[in-house]
Amino acid sequence: MVFVIFVAGLLEHDSGKTTLSKEIIKHFKDEENIIVQPFKPLSGNNLYYNFKEIRKNFDKYKEILSLDIIELVEQAETKVENPTINNPVHKLNTPAIPYEFIKEGVTQTYYNRFTESVALIQRFTIIEEENKSKNYYIINNQSYKNAKFFNEEEIIEELRKKAEKINTYSNEEEYIALNMDYYAKATESTFNYFEKKEKIILIEGFNNSAHPAWCVRKANIVILVGPGTIITYEPEKYFTAIDNYRMINREKLTITSDIVKLQKPDAMFRFSLNKEDLDKKIKKLIEEINKKKIK
Structure with missing residues (x-):
């Protein structure tokens, strides 16, 4: 069964989604010999x-x-x-x-x-x-x-x-x-194509959209990233917060700042661009991901 990671940005621009996604992909390739299939809907x-x-x-x-x-x-x-x-x-x-x-x-x-x-x-x-x-x-x-x-x-x-x-x-x-x-x-036909074939799919979001496509609902872990900041959510809590927000704000696009205000993160940590510290925090994030995989 495929495991899906959704990475979204805390800011409209320059959140660091691609940088973090590359680190996750690199870890699984180098340390676990698993190819992560990237998907940007x-x-x-x-x-x-x-x-x-x-x-x-x-x-x-x-x-x-x-x-x-x-x-x-x-x-x-x-x-x-x-x-x-x-x-x-x-x-x-x-x-x-x-x-x-x-x-x-x-x-x-x-x-x-x-x-x-x-x-x-x-x-x-x-x-x-x-x-x-x-x-x-x-x-x-x-x-x-x-x-x-x-x-x-x-x-x-x-x-x-x-x-x-x-x-x-x-x-x-x-x-x-x-x-x-x-x-x-x-978005659905291409995601379904990978879903049948891959072990891990990493969905990278668009700008600071909280929900860029319906395939993100397949996520096993939601990760929000911003400068020096990584936040993780249990998908059920994250998408419930989105649904609740949309019930009140039907005409607005849902962005990640709306969800962070509504729903407390499961885990959150700060990182620097110092290689040693960054490696340590990526390892911590991978531990969070692997906890979800074990479930």
């Missing part, structure tokens, strides 16, 4: 700010992939040929180019509406018949091939050529409808 990167890494990974894998999942897959040395299965939903965002707005004399439009990056393309990988994966893409008509936004048409056109299907959208309502069509199928 939802992710996003910025085409402009992460361009060098995205281009490098695209040249290698011919796909858009989470920068984090690449690190985890390479740490785990898994035998999966297609890492999109480890990362079924991935979105590239892109920024507007101020030059174009200033040139047209609409500088204030840029500052009023476009200082935040917008979606460009999103991939959904779905396992279908005979365990074959297929990639579906949705493209934002407002940003793709628009000179006011940073684009890399070579990447997008390569993806279009081999896509199972391409959909485009022009507003938020259409975007939400397409996500409803694909998101659950992608």
